[in-house]
Amino acid sequence: MDMPIRSYQKKLIDDLRLSLKHGHKNVLIQSPAGSGKSITMAELAKRITSNGERVLFVVHRRELVKQIKNTFSSWGVNMNLCEIYMVQTASRRLEKLMTPNYILVDEAHHSLAKTYKKIFNHFKNAHILGFTATPVRLSGKGFKDIYDDLVLGPKISWLIENHYLAPYTYYSVNLIDQTKLKKSSTGDYTHKSIENAGKNIVYGDVIQSYHKFANNTKAIIYSYSVHSCQQIAKEFNKNNIPAKEVDGKTKKEDRDKAMQDFRDGKIKILVNAELYGEGVDVPDCETVIMLRPTQSLSLFIQQSMRCMRYQPDKQAIIIDQVANYTRFGLPDMDRVWTLEDRAKHPQREGGSDGIAIKTCPNCFGVIMASYHKCPLCGYSFEAEFRKLAEDKRAELEKINLDAKEMRERKKKEQELLLRDPSTFTTFKEFAIYGKATGKKPGWAWHRAKAKGLIR
Template sequence: MELKELRPYQKDLLNKTRQAYLQGYKSPCIVSPCGSGKTVIMSEMARKAAEKKNRVLFLVHRKELKDQTIDTLKWWGVDMNYIEVGMVQTIARRLEKTIPPKLIITDENHHSLAKSYKKVYDYFPNARLVGFTATPVRLNGGGLGEVNDVLVEGPTVQELIKWGNLAPFKYYAPEIVDTSKLKIRRGEYVAKDIEDLFQSRAIWGDVISHYKKLSEGKQAICYCSSIKQSKEMAEQFNKARIKARHIDGETPKPERETVIEYFRQGKILVLCNVDLISEGFDVPDCNTAILLRPTQSLGLFIQQSMRPMRYKEGKTAIIIDHVGNVGRFGTPDMEREWKLDPKKGSNNTKVEEENPVKQCPECFYTVERSTEICPECGHKFGQEEKEVEQVESELVEIGSFDGFTTDYREPKDCKNMGELYSLAKNKGYKPGWAYYQGKMMGFIK
């Protein structure tokens, strides 16, 4: 069987991982963005191990991911006689029946601190470990140092967009919803409170109207906070003559496969769900992500917001954020510093001195704070900015925008305020430094 060719950055990640083992590390965590082909890298690692007749245990946390992984391994030409792909919950219950592996590969490695994973790792202490994730961070902000001993980092989202491996995107935030009164349980917002937040007809109406305005006729995946809300959202789209369906983990598999096939064929425009279509779930390419679930999880935000960024020639992804997640995390292409250490005194909602972006009140496009005329609709920003700025003062910094380049090291290299804010972040400076430089350079009047 003819082997497929890895991309240069995928080969580089494999080489870095090999070097990590040679340096004495036992459990590297490979970090690479959504859509960068992590399953292919894992498949190549499994193929090389199987060639040496080494047993590989491949851990996933969902049945759908198991089926998809097996299909990809076979497609990549892996000798399946040496591979066991299993749901971690199942493997943890039948450890004594599992052939001891030489290598344990963990998909969605940010789950690896769960008891089921650690039970498997402890049972096979002589096996090498390797985990793959786009977000090596726990929900509480801590790192994965209890399991992994080194981070092996791949390219950034901005680099993948520049190289044509991910689609560029436009990010809209039509409603910055006040989440200050939502209760948090086990690190996440309480689903019932989120449901109550969305009972306003104005909010529901905005979802429909903004889809029509920003992405009408294009396929979208709508992420909701509960099954009830997802079903209601699908109903609202259908009432607006926009073909939509809801699926969840309890939807019978034949029905779910039928719905996804209809989505693939373009018979369905909007696919509503809760968390089902997030981590590694294989659905056809789509153009738009509609975010209706406020979350404290950076991982969940990145998985969902980047869903439409799979590359397709000529495509620009649309992300419509109705719940202010951009205020908590920034845009999905923001460069982030990952660490294995637990985050002491973590507070995921860090407030910066000044938010470098604002939303256009007419079309809701997210633009740099210094923008005077909206590039999307031509709106001239005026006195209304003061009111918007007060609302947005609680948002965290957004350090990158569509079309950014990272090839600047000094203020003179920057062409706009967005690049100045990105430079400030890279240098560890406060946003006020970028603001002052922008004043000096004439970006801010």
């Protein structure tokens, strides 16, 4: 049965075919989370099998196998010529698989792992076509060992403007001690340091944020441990907000029921630790609450955008309780994708050293730093701008401080040192932080200027 695909999905396939025509054997295809990669892959598999060629499709999560099989079957893929396996299963059954002409790889940013390479090396003559929203790894290692070319899909901002993704509002009320976060050898934060950073979280604060920013919406909460997820779900239920916790050890039938109850509206809150991330389709999820700090751009994009599946009149809500936006910027900012090796933390291109953003002190919305008035609540930053020259002059004039003033300044310095500079909203905060950390002269002025605090 012929079914239409979207114009940008057709363009992706056309660009892929052109790349193969130009002699590239293995191609990586980037397209944003929520842009319908499953349908794009189904259309591609349909065209391949219609030509009598064989497809091996590998996914990295067990839950996705059935979902992909249903999508492919309903789309008209010849399933006699298409095998779909979890990557671990495929790597153990290589001798029993049909020899594919094409290997399609879902969430292909994982495809440098040994299990994937084992499959690729076994079927050396097959074309490898990888699909991902985020062609980037924490290690900074590029993808040229596997892929010859990169095909880019539409930008997230374009998808929002053209009603393929839902617009969103982003709020941030930090609940953790960022200074306690420590990185592991993988580049992301250690579980122990995340536990330490979050041990003083009052789960009532999470509920308060939900009531304030997203009351009565369906929300998926990403936390950092099974125990924290269980406690959060318990707290929501105590407050008469139906919630369920699911994790990797939850029985499959119980996980399926929890997801169905969520879709049916029997529960409002689904709490998990990274279980409902890549590839999970929950179009009626309206809100995401992040309680898991990360250095992984892939994880941030997958989790933050889980609520942005399009529905008419839907306004997605992202509540960032761990200040992830200070590391990555906002989900729809433009990013540079490449097959080449990169710095270990390319996400900094969109974090505090890149696009200028700030948090409104009145509504906690995350907005562009250039705004003089918050577009969410109407709060005016003009008073701060007017005080800026006075604050700067006062700092220059006030040299001799008494003992009380010295104690107050020291206390202010200690408070600021616990914060990320991207959260500062006045020149004075930058000036105190810069002096306390030994920054070069002019650092505070340039950072305040970048945030739109100086005109």
